[in-house]
Amino acid sequence: MGTSFQDKSALVIGRPSGIARAVVEAALAEGAEVVAAGRDAQKLRDGYGDAVRAETVDVTDDASIQALAARLGPVDHVVTTASARARGLLGDLDRESLLQSFNTKVIGPAMLAKHLSITESFTLFSGVAAFKPAVGYLGVAITNGAADFLTRSLSLEMAPVRVNAISPGVIDTGIWDALGEPGKAEYFEHFRTHNPARRIGTVEDIAQAVVFAMTNRFLTGVTLRVDGGEPLT
Ligand SMILES: NC(=O)c1ccc[n+]([C@@H]2O[C@H](COP(=O)([O-])OP(=O)(O)OC[C@H]3O[C@@H](n4cnc5c(N)ncnc54)[C@H](OP(=O)(O)O)[C@@H]3O)[C@@H](O)[C@H]2O)c1
Numbered sequence: 001m002g003t004s005f006q007d008k009s010a011l012v013i014g015r016p017s018g019i020a021r022a023v024v025e026a027a028l029a030e031g032a033e034v035v036a037a038g039r040d041a042q043k044l045r046d047g048y049g050d051a052v053r054a055e056t057v058d059v060t061d062d063a064s065i066q067a068l069a070a071r072l073g074p075v076d077h078v079v080t081t082a083s084a085r086a087r088g089l090l091g092d093l094d095r096e097s098l099l100q101s102f103n104t105k106v107i108g109p110a111m112l113a114k115h116l117s118i119t120e121s122f123t124l125f126s127g128v129a130a131f132k133p134a135v136g137y138l139g140v141a142i143t144n145g146a147a148d149f150l151t152r153s154l155s156l157e158m159a160p161v162r163v164n165a166i167s168p169g170v171i172d173t174g175i176w177d178a179l180g181e182p183g184k185a186e187y188f189e190h191f192r193t194h195n196p197a198r199r200i201g202t203v204e205d206i207a208q209a210v211v212f213a214m215t216n217r218f219l220t221g222v223t224l225r226v227d228g229g230e231p232l233t
Contacts, residue, residue: 005032016047059108086139155221169227197228
């Protein structure tokens, strides 16, 4: 149990599992008062119990963001993990899924920055696809790339509030389950044997980086790549 966030408030946007949950748990362990927000507050309440305050927000809906901002008032740290990834080969991608991806991970965070009253740090999420393009991940890559550039611009506009992004590599949060058990095992084995870290990342690896971005008072405008060195391969 640490004290990095003693008397601090932290808003974490995302589902009550995966990376968002690890960030919530890390912030709680460091003494923060945590608000978890997502499209379904009841799901968050069921997932976290009384440990956190559950709130509703849809990051693609400005009225929803403004309503959250009014209910919260000033908040010290904000982290958004919200994502609606547009995976697929170019021939299968449609405008709607690309727009939804951008709306969730790029425009949404821009509107959060505009409407919330953030006093210390804002942490966004990018992802390894931006740094290592791969066939079938065009939509994910361009969304994450835009999140990186948004991070830099926001760090200037929101100064002295610090703005950073975390770019995870392959983390087993359930998002790879769509590959099926054998497909996922093969995919993970490939990364485990090829990346310089020789393993798949954990949600704790990512939460640790988020806490660093939230607390290091000289860090702003950067994307921390916590990806096992995957783009180097
Ligand atoms: N896991 C990985 O391997 C990996 C790799 C690279 C990057 N990342 C990035 O890391 C972040 C967290 O990843 P993750 O795997 O833990 O979770 P994830 O599956 O990407 O979770 C994203 C969650 O965002 C919420 N969301 C979607 N649209 C929203 C909206 N309009 N408003 C509010 N919330 C919305 C959804 O929760 P509800 O369904 O509960 O609403 C969704 O489950 C994401 O940004 C992801 O792109 C992950």
